[in-house]
Amino acid sequence: MAFLELVNVRKSFGASVAVENFNLAVERGEFVSFLGPSGCGKTTTLRMVAGFEKPTAGRIVIDGVDVTDTPPNRRNIGMVFQSYALFPNMTVADNIGFGLKIARRPADEIRARVEELLRIIHMSEFGRRYPYQLSGGQQQRVALARALAIQPKLLLLDEPLSALDAKIRASLRQEIREIQRQLGITTIYVTHDQEEAMALSDRIVVMSRGRIEQIGTPFEVYNFPATRFVASFVGTLNLLQATVVDAAIGLVSVEGQSIRVARPLTQHRSGDAVSLALRPELIALDGQINSEVNRLSGTVEDVTFLGSIVRVRVRLSANKLHFDLFNNPQLRPPQPGSLITVQFAPEACLVLGEDASPAHPMSASAAQAA
Amino acid sequence: MLKRFWPWFWFTVGAMYFLVPLYATFDFSLRARRGELSFAAYANVLNDIKFVESFWFSFQTALATIVISALVIVPTAYWVQLRLPRLRPVIEFFTLLPFVVPAVVLVFSLARTYSRTPLTDSREGLWVLLIGSYVILSFPYMYRAVDTGLRSINIHDLTEAAQSLGAGWFTILARVIFPNVYTALLSGAFITFAIVMGEFTIAALLAQPAFGPYMNRLASSRVYEPSALAIISFALTWAAIAAIQWIGQGAQARVAGPR
Numbered sequence A: 001m002a003f004l005e006l007v008n009v010r011k012s013f014g015a016s017v018a019v020e021n022f023n024l025a026v027e028r029g030e031f032v033s034f035l036g037p038s039g040c041g042k043t044t045t046l047r048m049v050a051g052f053e054k055p056t057a058g059r060i061v062i063d064g065v066d067v068t069d070t071p072p073n074r075r076n077i078g079m080v081f082q083s084y085a086l087f088p089n090m091t092v093a094d095n096i097g098f099g100l101k102i103a104r105r106p107a108d109e110i111r112a113r114v115e116e117l118l119r120i121i122h123m124s125e126f127g128r129r130y131p132y133q134l135s136g137g138q139q140q141r142v143a144l145a146r147a148l149a150i151q152p153k154l155l156l157l158d159e160p161l162s163a164l165d166a167k168i169r170a171s172l173r174q175e176i177r178e179i180q181r182q183l184g185i186t187t188i189y190v191t192h193d194q195e196e197a198m199a200l201s202d203r204i205v206v207m208s209r210g211r212i213e214q215i216g217t218p219f220e221v222y223n224f225p226a227t228r229f230v231a232s233f234v235g236t237l238n239l240l241q242a243t244v245v246d247a248a249i250g251l252v253s254v255e256g257q258s259i260r261v262a263r264p265l266t267q268h269r270s271g272d273a274v275s276l277a278l279r280p281e282l283i284a285l286d287g288q289i290n291s292e293v294n295r296l297s298g299t300v301e302d303v304t305f306l307g308s309i310v311r312v313r314v315r316l317s318a319n320k321l322h323f324d325l326f327n328n329p330q331l332r333p334p335q336p337g338s339l340i341t342v343q344f345a346p347e348a349c350l351v352l353g354e355d356a357s358p359a360h361p362m363s364a365s366a367a368q369a370a
Numbered sequence B: 001m002l003k004r005f006w007p008w009f010w011f012t013v014g015a016m017y018f019l020v021p022l023y024a025t026f027d028f029s030l031r032a033r034r035g036e037l038s039f040a041a042y043a044n045v046l047n048d049i050k051f052v053e054s055f056w057f058s059f060q061t062a063l064a065t066i067v068i069s070a071l072v073i074v075p076t077a078y079w080v081q082l083r084l085p086r087l088r089p090v091i092e093f094f095t096l097l098p099f100v101v102p103a104v105v106l107v108f109s110l111a112r113t114y115s116r117t118p119l120t121d122s123r124e125g126l127w128v129l130l131i132g133s134y135v136i137l138s139f140p141y142m143y144r145a146v147d148t149g150l151r152s153i154n155i156h157d158l159t160e161a162a163q164s165l166g167a168g169w170f171t172i173l174a175r176v177i178f179p180n181v182y183t184a185l186l187s188g189a190f191i192t193f194a195i196v197m198g199e200f201t202i203a204a205l206l207a208q209p210a211f212g213p214y215m216n217r218l219a220s221s222r223v224y225e226p227s228a229l230a231i232i233s234f235a236l237t238w239a240a241i242a243a244i245q246w247i248g249q250g251a252q253a254r255v256a257g258p259r
């Protein structure tokens, strides 16, 4: 049995459904992210785990105990908020020790534990400061320490880094991950930033409109998206309008140019309109891959220099296509207006149905990998 | 130059409006003995045991009022903001009632409602009724001060943070909410204090030995002493407020900061 289980969890506010049909099993020590656009129900789900919202239906089980009806202050769960939510009237040390004080631990033990946590977050000299005397990043580290002080069963973080600037965000997220590994604490991390979710998680739960779209490792979610939504939400993606030419051998056509995909299109028939999804980094200039490849020709519309990467936009006739080149001072980048041919392997192609239904050649292998 | 002139001009006019009567009262209070300036009237007032008793009585009443209304209003305002935000307009309407309902009406309805209960047939009971009335009078000031104070902190997240750390409602109120609205509470308390110290109607109708009725009685029977008393009560009220502020300073300094 998994350490944390959400079984058929559903939450509605009046007539509107915020979360539906939510099933998730998290192993002890695992780091799981909830990823999805604004309003998709990430916070609501997290708050149900914490006990701040009561599920309309379904069960939540932590460490074998059904906590669905347990109030939040008896769940022993550490929570970190986007707003830090440090108690303004208490010092850093008192904030961290708050939970232990409530639990009536002896003063010596509290002091020792607070010192230990201050060391873990690299803020030993800050114990006597007040929250308003700290930077945002420091406040959030204190909030993390405060949540960890009670040795919670679960650590829940709701967009903890959203209020911080980019540099601190990257370093603090690494710090969070290291502390999590060090303590082996089971963690759920809510974010709408896919890069953050990829960098941190053992597994990602991709959500959309109150439903789970896919659960998988960052590798699986990125490379083998289970639905059209996941494919377009995670990472950047080219979506080309295409028509199935021969479903049995996996042949489609993009504006008259034939494209071979790696597997037969079992869920489509010849003549169906589909979308061909291509990651920009899997497309190369023609001539750089020698095996049997797909080719598409078009006109260079725009070239964006992004430092280590040069992003090129190509216009076919109705479709547009981005791809990335590594920066190379010896090589002139493609010029806008010039004709260009790009190539990509059949394995790089995902075929997505017109509706939201999962329909691409890799879904079988994704299921195996999961 | 002219730009600096007008603000100062109006400031001076405003200051005179307050200070001239105060000075005139003070000046008058020194003329108890013909042909010389003296503190004789002050000595008379301070030597009157009734003065000390009534001042002390009102002082205690004011403190009790502040404590009780804080205990009632902070949890109420907190709960309304946290869970019943739609009730807020209703409560705001209630806060206006003490301005609309005259004190005479208030005290008679209270006396009628509680007649033939221990509240009206004993000295202590009437005192409780008096405090109850003052709590109602102070409601607008206290509620609005606390409500504003609560809005300046993120009570929602603070509550949930405390809950996740194991705190129950009592602990949250005592350790998180009260300390953080302390400053706001103090400002409401000052106004309450000043109101209670000078209140006449309710105290008189409930036949309480309060400071307001004492001042009134003195004013109708003496010439110089009422002025001396006015100056003394002015000074004492300010001193009491300063004392409350000073006592509160410790807690205040801790939550101060750029928020």
Ligand SMILES: Nc1ncnc2c1ncn2[C@@H]1O[C@H](COP(=O)(O)OP(=O)(O)OP(=O)(O)O)[C@@H](O)[C@H]1O
Binding pocket: A013, A017, A018, A036, A037, A038, A039, A040, A041, A042, A043, A044, A045, A192
């Ligand atoms: N207390 C509430 N009452 C009514 N509707 C709510 C309540 N809380 C959330 N909702 C609704 O539930 C849906 C999911 O909200 P939720 O806060 O979980 O989204 P989210 O994924 O966390 O979004 P974000 O990234 O913007 O934080 C939204 O449509 C929201 O309007």
Ligand SMILES: [Mg+2]
Binding pocket: A042, A043, A044, A158
């Ligand atoms: Mg959210």
